[in-house]
Amino acid sequence: xxxxxxxxxxxxxxxxxxxxxxxxxxxxxxxxxxxxxxxxxxxxxxxxxxxxxxxxxxxxxxxxxxxxxxxxxxxxxxxxxxxxxxxxxxxxxxxxxxxxxxxxxxxxxxxxxxxxxxxxxxxxxxxxxxxxxxxxxxxxxxxxxxxxxxxxxxxxxxxxxxxxxxxxxxxxxxxxxxxxxxxxxxxxxxxxxxxxxxxxxxxxxxxxxxxxxxxxxxxxxxxxxxxxxxxxxxxxxxxxxxxxxxxxxxxxxxxxxxxxxxxxxxxxxxxxxxxxxxxxxxxxxxxxxxxxxxxxxxxxxxxxxxxxxxxxxxxxxxxxxxxxxxxxxxxxxxxxxxxxxxxxxxxxxxxxxxxxxxxxxxxxxxxxxxxxxxxxxxxxxxxxxxxxxxxxxxxxxxxxxxxxxxxxxxxxxxxxxxxxxxxxxxxxxxxxxxxxxxxxxxxxxxxxxxxxxxxxxxxxxxxxxxxxxxxxxxxxxxxxxxxxxxxxxxxxxxxxxxxxxxxxxxxxxxxxxxxxxxxxxxxxxxxxxxxxxxxxxxxxxxxxxxxxxxxxxxxxxxxxxxxxxxxxxxxxxxxxxxxxxxxxxxxxxxxxxxxxxxxxxxxxxxxxxxxxxxxxxxxxxxxxxxxxxxxxxxxxxxxxxxxxxxxxx
Numbered sequence: 001x002x003x004x005x006x007x008x009x010x011x012x013x014x015x016x017x018x019x020x021x022x023x024x025x026x027x028x029x030x031x032x033x034x035x036x037x038x039x040x041x042x043x044x045x046x047x048x049x050x051x052x053x054x055x056x057x058x059x060x061x062x063x064x065x066x067x068x069x070x071x072x073x074x075x076x077x078x079x080x081x082x083x084x085x086x087x088x089x090x091x092x093x094x095x096x097x098x099x100x101x102x103x104x105x106x107x108x109x110x111x112x113x114x115x116x117x118x119x120x121x122x123x124x125x126x127x128x129x130x131x132x133x134x135x136x137x138x139x140x141x142x143x144x145x146x147x148x149x150x151x152x153x154x155x156x157x158x159x160x161x162x163x164x165x166x167x168x169x170x171x172x173x174x175x176x177x178x179x180x181x182x183x184x185x186x187x188x189x190x191x192x193x194x195x196x197x198x199x200x201x202x203x204x205x206x207x208x209x210x211x212x213x214x215x216x217x218x219x220x221x222x223x224x225x226x227x228x229x230x231x232x233x234x235x236x237x238x239x240x241x242x243x244x245x246x247x248x249x250x251x252x253x254x255x256x257x258x259x260x261x262x263x264x265x266x267x268x269x270x271x272x273x274x275x276x277x278x279x280x281x282x283x284x285x286x287x288x289x290x291x292x293x294x295x296x297x298x299x300x301x302x303x304x305x306x307x308x309x310x311x312x313x314x315x316x317x318x319x320x321x322x323x324x325x326x327x328x329x330x331x332x333x334x335x336x337x338x339x340x341x342x343x344x345x346x347x348x349x350x351x352x353x354x355x356x357x358x359x360x361x362x363x364x365x366x367x368x369x370x371x372x373x374x375x376x377x378x379x380x381x382x383x384x385x386x387x388x389x390x391x392x393x394x395x396x397x398x399x400x401x402x403x404x405x406x407x408x409x410x411x412x413x414x415x416x417x418x419x420x421x422x423x424x425x426x427x428x429x430x431x432x433x434x435x436x437x438x439x440x441x442x443x444x445x446x447x448x449x450x451x452x453x454x455x456x457x458x459x460x461x462x463x464x465x466x467x468x469x470x471x472x473x474x475x476x477x478x479x480x481x482x483x484x485x486x487x488x489x490x491x492x493x494x495x496x497x498x499x500x501x502x503x504x505x506x507x508x509x510x511x512x513x514x515x516x517x518x519x520x521x522x523x524x525x526x527x528x529x530x531x532x533x534x535x536x537x538x539x540x541x542x543x544x545x546x547x548x549x550x551x552x553x554x555x556x557x558x559x560x561x562x563x564x565x566x567x568x569x570x571x572x573x574x575x576x577x578x579x580x581x582x583x584x585x586x587x588x589x590x591x592x593x594x595x596x597x598x599x600x601x602x603x604x605x606x607x608x609x610x611x612x613x614x615x616x617x618x619x620x621x622x623x624x625x626x627x628x629x630x631x632x633x634x635x636x637x638x639x640x641x642x643x644x645x646x647x648x649x
Contacts (some may be wrong), residue, residue: 001020002058003059006061006366008538012034013033013042014046018539026537030047031533032045039199058211064216064242067196071192072189072265077192078132082180085138085149088140096184100124102107102124125156129162134190136174137153138177141176147575165184168181200326214228219294227600242542243535244538245257245542248504250529257270261506264321267298269475270476271477278296279296279297298474303465308592309417314540323416323442324416324419326433327434332385339437355418360383360387360415361413366499397584401498422437423458426442428455465520466520504534506535546596548596548636551571553571571590589633593615
């Protein structure tokens with residue numbers, strides 16, 4: 001009997017599922033706590049719950065993860081230096097601090113508009129190389145001619161030996177600044193993705209599993225391990241993509257919306273007649289507009305492990321993920337002793353870090369390039385959680401929020417706090433860990449907002465359910481102001497929102513929110529069997545897809561009677577090539593596009609007869625019946641998952 005293994009490493013849980021290749025049925029599934037920041041422990045524990053002999057018969061391992069999404073949402077990516085080549089319009093509120101804009105770039109024909117200033121690049125790189133983990137480069141119109149990006153990359157490699165990311169390799173769409181952002185985020189994720197994927201491969205090899213390894217991308221397609229390691233930004237929404245595909249698979253609905261409640265975020269997406277809805281403008285995550293082809297989705301930084309904290313009379317949710325109090329009480333032997341001290345901070349000093357229920361513990365991450373303030377605070381923390389009161393008990397001043405933010409961003413400190421998961425423990429609706437810790441935390445926070453602990457936890461639960469409903473309606477009613485949606489959800493009216501397609505709920509404790517969601521919206525709410533491991537299922541049922549876009553532009557001369565072709569330029573992912581006729585250009589482009597797809601699929605272990613290549617041609621005409629100004633050839637190679645096809649028959 002042959003099997004396929006799906007693994008999903010989420011913010012809270014790591015799930016594993018075995019599916020029979022013969023009929024697409026789920027054979028076994030297991031959940032384990034994600035170990036943070038090193039994911040190996042969670043992966044090992046999730047696989048330990050599966051039959052070891054059946055694991056040896058696995059022919060395909062496919063992985064999805066929220067690691068990239070959570071890294072960007074939580075702002076914990078590695079430091080990166082970004083080089084813009086050309087005359088860019090950089091937004092005034094651009095959050096990228098370590099960047100330079102130098103002379104250079106090309107025009108829409110791929111011709112150089114200014115000489116590349118390599119000396120400015122050299123000075124920038126030498127001044128930054130010891131403070132970053134990677135570099136990224138984006139050149140103006142590099143999709144027409146990547147020459148300047150290539151020259152910058154060669155120089156940086158010579159000076160530093162650090163990883164460098166090209167903008168044109170990640171996105172073929174126009175939009176120079178957004179390509180730069182995409183390259184920047186990809187560079188931030190490189191060390192994280194490499195460590196994660198090596199962890200998966202080492203564990204698979206250790207168990208004697210001989211199989212192909214693939215990873216789900218954010219458009220619902222699967223890619224080879226090598227491709228995933230080069231372009232981790234393309235996995236930025238692989239968790240939501242997996243939940244959508246898994247929700248469709250488990251519910252048997254080829255058209256449905258999926259709400260995936262994870263540890264860090266809640267994500268809403270849609271599959272229509274078996275195909276995920278994709279964003280036309282590229283993925284937006286954590287406020288960043290990228291050029292990555294991804295699901296169109298609605299996401300919010302509100303998950304089961306989101307930090308619940310109070311300030312004044314307001315209850316805040318997120319945006320950072322913390323370890324729930326109930327889980328910390330199980331993980332750390334002395335935690336209940338610290339929590340039971342019931343430190344009550346001054347109301348006027350309350351912020352995200354100064355809370356009666358906030359604790360900090362040092363991780364095993366190696367410290368690099370710390371300021372004196374960061375080093376001082378880090379030395380005061382140990383292997384057991386401490387409140388700031390315990391850390392600074394003999395001092396008159398608490399550490400600045402900036403210093404603690406930096407240590408958390410660098411993954412040197414893990415925060416612990418009250419979460420929606422704790423609220424469910426107090427209410428008795430989800431009792432996975434230590435209920436006593438959750439009760440103590442709820443009591444402390446409830447006192448600040450004038451409620452009892454049960455009233456406070458019910459309030460947190462309603463906030464969470466309302467957020468799920470708001471995200472769903474905002475997704476389905478694109479363009480409608482979220483404030484107006486929230487006004488309807490908060491109000492008491494003789495009407496409510498109606499959803500005309502099934503809504504599948506996925507995630508660990510998601511069943512606890514089913515009734516609240518039905519009260520807020522009129523919809524068919526589905527909670528299929530194995531919904532708690534839906535992402536691991538979805539990781540296996542994605543399609544192998546490779547997309548290639550090639551642009552052709554004609555250069556014409558005008559005679560007395562008509563336009564004549566002077567030259568035709570073909571722009572490919574590796575550069576441009578000039579031809580004398582449109583016929584030659586089209587012939588070359590078609591052959592080139594098909595070759596890229598077949599070569600890529602071959603690397604993934606697929607033969608030519610297993611790949612279907614779809615071809616689309618778009619033309620921009622000067623006028624009706626005239627010669628094309630620009631022609632775009634879109635190639636899409638598709639390999640359907642045998643597992644998915646058999647299950648849906």
